[in-house]
Amino acid sequence: GESVGLHLPxxxxxxxxxxxxxxxxxxxxxxxFIWYKQESGKGPQFIIDIRSNMDKRxxxxxxxxxxxxxxxxxxxxxxxxxxxxxxYFCAENGFQKLVFGTGTRLLVSP
Amino acid sequence: xxxxxxNPRYLITVTGKKLTVTCSQNMNHEYMSxxxxxxxxxxxxxxxxxNVEVTDKGDVPEGYKVSRKEKRNFPLILESxxxxxxxxxxxxxxxxxxxxxxxQFFGPGTRLTVL
Numbered sequence: 001g002e003s004v005g006l007h008l009p010x011x012x013x014x015x016x017x018x019x020x021x022x023x024x025x026x027x028x029x030x031x032x033f034i035w036y037k038q039e040s041g042k043g044p045q046f047i048i049d050i051r052s053n054m055d056k057r058x059x060x061x062x063x064x065x066x067x068x069x070x071x072x073x074x075x076x077x078x079x080x081x082x083x084x085x086x087x088y089f090c091a092e093n094g095f096q097k098l099v100f101g102t103g104t105r106l107l108v109s110p
Numbered sequence: 111x112x113x114x115x116x117n118p119r120y121l122i123t124v125t126g127k128k129l130t131v132t133c134s135q136n137m138n139h140e141y142m143s144x145x146x147x148x149x150x151x152x153x154x155x156x157x158x159x160x161n162v163e164v165t166d167k168g169d170v171p172e173g174y175k176v177s178r179k180e181k182r183n184f185p186l187i188l189e190s191x192x193x194x195x196x197x198x199x200x201x202x203x204x205x206x207x208x209x210x211x212x213x214q215f216f217g218p219g220t221r222l223t224v225l
C-alpha cells in the first residue's frame with residue numbers, strides 16, 4: 001500500500017547550520033507533496049509544497065527537493081534558527097486526503 | 111482571522127461516556143477532515159467531508175461518527191469511548207482536497223484521554 005515515511009526521527013543542529021530533513025514515499029503515482037511544521041501544542045502548519053513535475057522549489061529559507069527516481073523528498077532549512085525547532089512532516093496530497101509521514105523532530109541548539 | 115477552532119482543547123473522560131469534539135471553520139471551505147495523531151504513527155485520517163451532508167470514512171473510522179449539517183461545522187462523536195481512542199485529534203479544512211496548491215488548514219488540536 002502507499003506510505004510516506006521519514007528516515008530519521010530526530011535531527012539535532014546548531015543555530016546557524018543548514019538542516020536537511022528527508023522523506024521517502026512509496027506511491028510512484030503521487031503528484032503533489034507538502035511539508036508541514038508542527039510546533040509544540042499546535043496544529044500542523046503549511047511550509048512549502050512541490051508538484052511532481054518539479055525537482056526543486058524554493059521559499060524563504062526553505063527548499064524542497066524531489067527525486068522521483070528514488071521516490072525521495074527532502075526539506076532544506078538554511079541558517080536554522082531556534083524558532084525552527086518543531087516536528088516536520090511530509091505529506092502526499094492524494095485523492096480526497098493527505099497521507100502523512102511519521103515526522104522528524106528538529107532540535108536547534110544555540 | 112481565518113481559522114479552524116476546536117473544543118475542548120483538553121478532555122479526560124471515562125470508558126463508555128459519549129462525547130463530542132466540535133470543529134468550526136470560518137473560511138467557507140467545502141472540505142473538512144478529522145485526524146488523530148499518535149506517537150510513531152503520525153497523522154491518520156478518521157473521517158472527511160466533501161461538503162454539507164457528504165461524509166466518508168478515512169483510514170481509521172472505527173469507533174467514531176461525524177456529521178456535516180452546516181458548512182462551517184464538523185463535529186467528531188465518540189459514542190462509547192475506549193482507552194485506545196486516547197490520542198491527539200486535529201480538525202482540518204480546505205477549499206477542496208486533492209488539488210495541488212490547495213492548502214489544508216489545521217485546528218489547534220484536542221488532547222483526549224479515555225480512562
